[in-house]
Structure formats: C-alpha cells, structure tokens
Amino acid sequence: MADHGVPVLRWADTPEGPVLALLDQTRLPAEEAELMCSGADDLVAAIRALSVRGAPLLGVAGGYGVALAAARGHDVAEAADRLASARPTAVNLAAGVRRVEGAYRTAVDGGAGTERAAAVALAEARALHEEDAEASTRMARLGHGLLGELVSRRPMRLLTHCNTGILVSGGRGTAFAVVADVHAAGELDRLWVDETRPLLQGARLTAYEATREGMRFSVLADGAAGSLFAAGQVDAVLIGADRIAADGSVANKVGSYPLAVLARHHGVPFVVVAPVTTVDLETKRGGDIVVEQRPAQEVTHVFAPVSAGKSPYHPESRGERDDGIAVAPAGADAYNPAFDVTPPELVTAVVTERGVISPVTSETVAGLCSPSRTT
Ligand code: MRU
Numbered sequence: 001m002a003d004h005g006v007p008v009l010r011w012a013d014t015p016e017g018p019v020l021a022l023l024d025q026t027r028l029p030a031e032e033a034e035l036m037c038s039g040a041d042d043l044v045a046a047i048r049a050l051s052v053r054g055a056p057l058l059g060v061a062g063g064y065g066v067a068l069a070a071a072r073g074h075d076v077a078e079a080a081d082r083l084a085s086a087r088p089t090a091v092n093l094a095a096g097v098r099r100v101e102g103a104y105r106t107a108v109d110g111g112a113g114t115e116r117a118a119a120v121a122l123a124e125a126r127a128l129h130e131e132d133a134e135a136s137t138r139m140a141r142l143g144h145g146l147l148g149e150l151v152s153r154r155p156m157r158l159l160t161h162c163n164t165g166i167l168v169s170g171g172r173g174t175a176f177a178v179v180a181d182v183h184a185a186g187e188l189d190r191l192w193v194d195e196t197r198p199l200l201q202g203a204r205l206t207a208y209e210a211t212r213e214g215m216r217f218s219v220l221a222d223g224a225a226g227s228l229f230a231a232g233q234v235d236a237v238l239i240g241a242d243r244i245a246a247d248g249s250v251a252n253k254v255g256s257y258p259l260a261v262l263a264r265h266h267g268v269p270f271v272v273v274a275p276v277t278t279v280d281l282e283t284k285r286g287g288d289i290v291v292e293q294r295p296a297q298e299v300t301h302v303f304a305p306v307s308a309g310k311s312p313y314h315p316e317s318r319g320e321r322d323d324g325i326a327v328a329p330a331g332a333d334a335y336n337p338a339f340d341v342t343p344p345e346l347v348t349a350v351v352t353e354r355g356v357i358s359p360v361t362s363e364t365v366a367g368l369c370s371p372s373r374t375t
Contacts, residue, residue, distance in 0.1 A: 006032040006033070008166060008167055009021070009022055009052065009061060009064070009129075009170075011126075017072055018071045019038050020065065020068050021034045021035070021036055022051055022061070025050060025051055025205060028204055029204055029205070029208040035051050037065070038068070038072070040065050040066075040074065040078075044065075047061065047083075053163075053168065054164065054173075055093075055168065055240065056092055056132050056135075056136070056169045056278070058087065059095055059096030059132070060129045060169075061093075062092075062093045062097040063099060063128045066080050066083065066104065066121055066125070067125040070118035076105075077101070080097050084097040084098065087292055089339050090278075091277070091279075091283070092242075092277050095277055096125075096277075100124045100125050100128065104117050106120075107121075128170075131170075132275065133169070135276075135277075135353035136169050136170070136177045137171060139174060139177060139178065139351055140180065141181065142351050143175070144178055144182055146271065147182060150271070150348070151235045151236050151269070156187055156236065157189045157233055157235045158234075158237070159191075159192035159194070159236070160176065160179065160191060161194040161222075161239050161256050161259055162202060162253035163201040163202065164206070164273070165205075165206065165209040167208075174241075175239050175271075175273040177273070178238055179191055180213055183214075190217060191215050191216070192217070192220060192233070193218065194219075194220060195219055195222060196255060198298045202219065207219050225258075225262060226262055229263070230266070234266070237260070237269070237271065238271050239253075239270075239272055240273055241274035241278050241350075243289050244279045245283040245285055246283060246284050246362060246366070248344030248347065248360035248361055249286025249289065249341050249344055250347055251339045251340070252272070253338070254339055255340070257341065260342040260346035260347065264346050271348055271349050272360075273350075274350065274352060275352060276354055279352075279369055289339075289341055291340070291341070292339060293336060296336055298334075300328035300332050300334050301328075302325050344359075344361060347360045355368070355373070
C-alpha cells in the first residue's frame, strides 16, 4: 500500500486541546492538506462538505468526534446527535457515533469522572479504527479469492465507481482494497475508473490512489461504461456500499445501479465489498433507505481549479458550493441524489470481513449478521 505523507485521519493533542486532523479530500488531488476539527461543529461541517467521506471512514470519524466532544468537555449527547445525522445514508456514521457514545455513557454510569470517561471514549474510537483496518485486510483477501473463481481472464480488467480505498477507511478500504490485492499479485490488466459525477470521486480520488499504487488505469465518463461493456472490456465490477438493507439491497454512490444493470445484461459479475458495519438489519428493504439529496449547484457547476490553501468547498457552507464553473443556465433546477439503490438480484456477491454471500438474499444477509457467524 502506498504510504501517504498526510494521514487520512489522526487524533492530535495541541496546546489548545485535542483535535481531529483530517486529510481534506475536497482538495485532492491538487494538494494534501489537513483540516483541523476542534469540536463536533467543525466535524459535522467537514462531513457535509465531503472533506471526510466514504462509509467506513465516516463511522471512524464520527466515533472520534464523540471522543473529541468528551475530551473538550462539550455536551456529548448533543454532539453525538448532530454527528449521527450529519449525512443520512451511510449507516456506519450513526453506528460509529452511537458505539463510542455508548462506551462513554457506560463509563459515566459506572461512576467514572468526565476525564476518565473521555479516555474510555477515545479508546473505543481507536478500537473502531483498528477493527476497520483489520476488516479491510480480510475483505481484500476474500474479494481477491472470489474474483479468482468468477473471472477466468488473466490479467483482469476491473471497473469501479466512486472511491473505496485508503481514503474511505481506517485501513486499505473496501472494493479498491480488493483491486490493490489483485494488482499486487500481478493479475490486474487495467482498472476502469468511472469519473463519478457530480463530485468526481473517481477522477479525483480513485485515480489519485491508483496512481500511488502504480496501477494501470483509465478514467472514463460515467456514460461511457455502456460501450466498454459492449466491447467486452470489463471482466468484473467492484463497488463499495453505504448501506445494505436486510433484503440485500445496496445503497452506493449514484451511478452504481446503472452499472449493475449493464453488468447483468452483459453477463459480468457485479461484486459489492463492504464491512459488516454497513449492513443495517433495521432497514428492511431497499426502498426504506434514506437517500441523501445534495445541493443543485453540485450538478449545475463543475469544479473550479483547486488552488493551494483554498478548498472548492468551505466547511462553513455546509456543503453549498461557493465557487466552480457554471455549466447550466443560472437558476436551472437539478436532480442530485448522492446515492442509488441496487436490488439484491443484480448483485453477484457481497464480500465482507466475515465471508462472502452469494446469492444475496434476506436469508444470506441475516446469516452474515448472526452472532454465531465468526470471522
Ligand atoms: O458521497 P461519498 O463520497 O461519501 O460516497 C462514498 C461512496 O459512495 C462509496 O462508494 C461508499 O462509501 C462505499 S466505499 C467505502
């Protein structure tokens, strides 16, 4: 794995108190700059602006956000509520927040003073971070093994959407971690990288990660995927997930569902890679998943060149673009869901750290989450 000069996320003690330092993903690939969060308000703004993003990392960041509130003597319950609802779709965010809040609360209820309870919260956030890293290593290995069975061509041509590597995880990531494993084994011909409109997580972030890994890759406009399938140039599709419902429906970055339809039409495996923390048995069906709607300006404008020290987003704007190049007439309406939902029958397999399920059904999803199932 390429080593980043700037960690994706780190806890730091400063003379002014602890901070959560984030690699500001809105500035990539132009520069690797840190964004300092000294409380839940900063972190909520960073989450909404996508300075920190991707389902597993949102859970880890949310957990640290609760620890930060505790360490700074802020109202932990209020901070946790704000953090848990900063973005609605990735279930990992609320799960990470509630897990660390629960540890803090148990310590307080057990008679710990606020300082001791804050230390417990930080230890829990660190444990979550560590577990996520371990999960990504296991998913990479299991996903690579699965592709070995599903794909006969060597080396393989894999297609991915959005960004799913070290920028979204405490470790190596989800789908991209599998690609990295395939690449390390000398079995990757080319990674097809969907640009992932409107915020270009593919062109900006996956291409950045693929460059660092030394992979052969090509960025394509999202709409070009169809002709790539038709030309027989895709051996498998690998994506991550923001939430997997009890029926096996998969919410992921908008544009994932059309890829699943294309993959089915062309007989290409469509594989989802996600930690078990992304499965939400409380969400019964795909239609119950709340899909975040983002500002119209993300569609009507494209990124302005990012200059050093200036993000195309400002955390204070809560996700509203404050620059960018207008590509639609002023006042144009836009449809901008951040995610879409792929029905389970279009998903060949879900790879988790606990194992692979295929077919993806209510029964296999429940089995994955059963307490008797171990890694
Ligand atoms: O809006 P984003 O950039 O947070 O969306 C991220 C994705 O859709 C990822 O594919 C997803 O979180 C799964 S991989 C970690």
